[in-house]
Amino acid sequence: MGSDIFGAAMLDYLNKTYTEDIVTLSTISEEDTIPVPYLFRDYAAMPLLEQKALDLSKGKVLDIGCGAGSHSLYLQGKSIDVTALDASKGAIEACKQRGVDKTIHSTILEYNAATYDTLLLLMNGIGIVGSLNNLAEYLLHLKSLLKPNGQLLLDSSDIIYMFDEDEDGGYWIPPGKDYYGEVDFTMQYKGQKSDSFPWLYLDYNTLQRAAILNGFNCELIVEGEHYDYLAKLTLITQ
Structure with missing residues (x-):
């Protein structure tokens, strides 16, 4: 299994050997679980933020951190030219088994083969950045993958509510x-x-500041019910 926990769980689900969910441990919360079937949800079962992002997707799309390919499959069903990218080998195999036509096994920083009209970073996909100090590097790389009138759609959450107030x-x-x-x-x-x-x-304000510093306009599209939001970044033109 190695460290490809997500990939192993998704392939188990597809191969009908799914018996348990993924357990997560973090520095800010108690033990939690990720139900594996949720990774295979259809459009109707997706949160509003994800539905809105898919509705806004257009042109040639790169689904970054595609997981089991649920977003890619929906867009593909709408005759949108979508490519699913993930660093997890198991995730890409799951996408192929589910019928995603175009897949790439790579980290996003190592990928530069094409440019796109829409970049998707859903399910807090911006989390791959890891730390705030890395954000500029990622934004500049994502910028290089966008066509002149392209858009980057991402959702995230402001988790300040999880900390004790003085x-x-x-x-x-x-x-x-x-x-x-x-x-x-x-x-x-x-x-x-x-x-x-x-x-x-x-949090949205931090994203907006970083986006502007790195050549993006940043627009708040919609806020979710639990401190989450969907944002659209577009290139600043002179």
Whole structure:
């Protein structure tokens, strides 16, 4: 299984050997689970933010961190030219088994083969950045993958609500992190445990500032019910 927890779980589900869910452990919350069947949901079962992002998708689309390919399959069914990209070998195999026509097994920073009208980073896909210090590098790379009139659609969450509030209205943030949205995760599945990996949750104002500094316009499209939001980034033109 190695560290490809998601890939192993998705392939088990497709091969009808699914018996348990993915367990997550993080530096900000107690043990939680990711139900494997949820990774295979259809459009009707997706949150509003994801539905809106898919509705806005147009032209040639790159689905970054595609997982089991649920977003790609929906767009493909709408005759949209979509490519599913994931660093998980198992995820890409799951996409192929489900009928996704175009797939790429790669990290996003290592991929530069084409440009797109729409880049999708859903299910807090921007989390792959890991830390706030890496955000500029990722935004500049994503910028290079966009056509002149292209768009980057991403959702994330402001997790400040998870921290204790002080009497003066501030928040107590654990030491060791430059930004409160930086979280370390490990995952467990069928007795195997992944290495710890960093994940980033971005509040909208921080995203907007970083976007502008790196040549993007940033628009808040819709807010979810639990501190989450969907944003659209487009290239600033002179």
